[in-house]
Amino acid sequence: MSERPDTPLLDQVHFPADIRALSKDKLRQLSDELRSEMISAVSTSGGHLGSGLGVVELTVAIHHVFDTPDDKLIWDVGHQCYPHKIVTGRRDRIRSIRQAGGLSGFTKRAESEYDPFGAAHSSTSISAALGFAISNKLAGQPGRAIAVIGDGAMSAGMAYEAMNNAEAAGNRLIVILNDNDMSIAPPVGALRNSLARLVSSGKYLTPRGLAAKLARKMPDPVQRWAEQTEEYLRGWVTGGTLFEELGFYYVGPVDGHNVEALVEVLENVRDADVGPMLVHVVTQKGKGYGPAEDxxxxxxxxxKFDIVSGKQDKGPGGGPPAYTAVFADALKAEMERDEKIVAITAAMPSGTGLDKVQATFPDRTFDVGIAEQHAVTFAAGLAAQGHRPFCAIYSTFLQRAYDQVVHDVAIQNLPVRFAMDRAGLVGADGCTHAGSFDLAYLCTLPNLVVMAAADEAELVHMVHTMALYDGGPIAVRYPRGNGRGVDMPTSPERLEIGKGRIVREGKKVAILSLGTRLEEAEKAADMLEAKGLSTTVADLRFAKPLDEELIRKLLTTHEVAVTVEEAAVGGFGAHVLTLASDEGLIDAGLKLRTMRLPDSFQDQNAPAKQYDEARLNAPHIVETVLKALRRNHVDADAGAIA
Structure with missing residues (x-):
């Protein structure tokens, strides 16, 4: 941690209009101060660092050239937006980012007029910007739309779908490709800026326009030859042929850390009238901060981290292993046993633990980029050919491939194995990354087997079960964070499909838990026992197929039953209710209650606070039981019935 940096010029900037009032020779200093402020802020709050550092100059240049917020600036994914937030009236709150009641770590419409479109998932910016551009065109409004896409987002098909449809926007749409890993074209020294200025300038565009008019007066074969010659020569020099084929006028590559060159190119692009334009900007992730660059x-x-050393404050260490690491180790063990097992992720190798798997099995581990739809159908093809694919995708990102899960996997009953990390609440990442809906969207599908790990040992058993199961698609959900600290198995156990387990037995109250709320269910049982209420706790393990025999027994032998899950309405509890309704158990006077995440998008907060807000902790389970029994919790020890 450190003192705040000295930022005399940035102190004068409160909104983008203040940037536009600065002379161009001041923008380098502003960029340097903005970078220092961002490093200082994130060192005290934590958050996304590398991507924002890479777009400091680009942020300054865009706000200097374009008339935001009338011109709509849309940041893809959104984690690049920290410098943007600092210069759009939110500097005084930047150290609250990703904290309870603080700024979002992503763009958010409710937060500022300078965030016209909320984003936290990838590759949506061009589609949204096209919508803004066409809306302005239809309404006769002058505003442009600028989409900044990068950090891997161009690997997703949605970006190209939008570009293929963008011609109608004309010069109202500008796409800035933030190429921060040289995945499309390497920098080629100072020449790249000269070329970009040339092809975006009036000196080039005006003769080109005249040549186009002249060519249109020539016979068709000559016209086509002239157009193709110009296109391919320029594409050969600059590397933009792909984008030209999609209807964009390509400019670049541009050095994304030369703010003067950026301003000149963006001014040319702003004033051009040649249709949608794509500006290819090459940046360095983590620019200006040594540890992030390295x-x-x-x-x-x-x-939180120390600016001088770069050392991150990750706490005392030790303790239970993270679920992600447990999954990775379990999968490696299965891959050692079975050479037919392969692993797939969509641009999240470290987030899912597959980076460790890839180090051991590089030929059987695939990172397909930000392309969840492709990942799922790719896995389906592997499964159809006899391999055993594990598709490791965050729960919230798997939503993007739901159609592929249905049509390419479930209907064909292919044994694709889905490992859904970050299931449930995710703390500082907030509602955009919470894995709330997977039980609702998977348990409705025929042929699916859906498991939820109650602890890290259960996750090992479930990975082993998935590896051996060839009967169709199978999924496991597990949360962000660390396990409970239970004893780990020396060898994994193959679980019987659709069978739960009794953790403790009682006679009056039954708590049916699915997933990692089991620990709170056991605490609730202790509290209920202290009130004289004998309590059974069951870990159902499977959301689909349900252990109907066990559920039926619990519902018919206890006075009250409560289901508990860290998932949205429509999941495990809903299916238990359906079973009880179909069998007439509710008509028989059963007191059945369901506990799940609230029907709302929960804001970022510390995990413990989120669980309290969701009312999924032990005291809330106890309260639910007592209300079902119509007991006043104050008089529960005396057994008073209201």
Whole structure:
């Protein structure tokens, strides 16, 4: 941690209009101060670091050239937006980012008029910007739309779908490709800026326009030859042929850290009238902060850190292993046993633990980029050919491939194995990354087997079960964070499909838990026992197929039953209710209650606070039981019935 940096010029900037009032020779100093402020802020709050550092100059240049917020600026994914937030009236709150009641770590419409479109998932910016551009065109409004896309987002098909449809926007749409890993074209020295200025300038565009008019007066074969010659020559020089084929006028590559060159190119682009334009900007992730430059992956998202050393404050260490690490180790063990097992992720190798798997099995581990739809159908193809694919995708990101899960996997009953990390609440990442809906969207599908790990040992058993199961698609959900500290198995156990387990037995109250709320269910049982209420706790393990025999027994032998899950309405509890209704158990006077996440998008907060807000902790389970029994919790020890 350190004192705040000296930022005399940035102190004069409160909104983008203040940037536009600065002379161009002041923008370098502003960029340097903005970078220092961002490093200082994130060192005290944690958050996304590398991506924002890479777009400091770009942020300054865009706000200097374009008339935001009338011109709509849309940041893809959104974690690049920290410098943007600082210069759009939110500097005084930037150290609250990703904290309870603080700024979102992503763009958010409710937060500022300078965030016209909320984003936290990838590759949506061009589609949204096209919508803004066409809306302005239809309404006769002058505003442009600028989409900044990058950090891997161009690997997703949605970006190209939008570009293929963008011609109608004309010069109202500008796409800035933030190429921060040289995945499309390498920098080629100072020449790249000269070329970009040339092809975006009036000196080039005006003769080109005249040549186009002249060519249109020539016979068709000559016209086509002239157009193709110009296109391919320029594409050969600049590398933009792909984008030209999609209807965009390509400009670049541009040095994304030369703010003067950026301003000149963006001014040319702003004033051009040649249709949609794509500006290819080459940046360095983590630019200006040595540790982030040297290790872009480790400084993509950070906890609090010391600026001088770069050391992140990750706490005392030790304790139970993280679920992600448990999954990775379990999968490696299965891959050692079975050469047919392969692993797939969509641009999240470290987030899912597959980076460790890839180090051991590089030929059987695949990172397909930000392309969840492709990942699922790719896995389906592997499964159809006899391999055993594990598709490791965050719960919230698997939503993007739901159609592929249905049509390419479930209907064909292919044994694809889905490992859904970050299931449930996710703390500082907030509602955009919470894995709330997987039980609701998977348990409705025929042929699916859906499991939820109650602890890290159960996750090992479930990975083993998935590896051996060839009967169709199978999924396991597990949360962000660390396990409970239970004893780990020396060898994994193959679980019987659709069978739960009794953790403790009682006679009056039954708590049916699915997943990692089991620990709170056991605490609740202790509290109920202290009130004289004998309590059974069951870990159902499977959301689908349900252990109907066990559920039927619990519902018919206890006075009250409560289901508990860290998932949205429509999941495990809903299916238990359906079973009880179908069998007439509710008509028989059963007191059945369901506990799940609230029907709302929960804001960022510390995990413990989120569980309290969701009312999924032990005291809430006890309260639910007592209300079902119509007991006043104050008089529960005396057994008073209201």
């Amino acid at each position: 290790s872009a992956d480790k400084y993509h998202g950070v906890v």
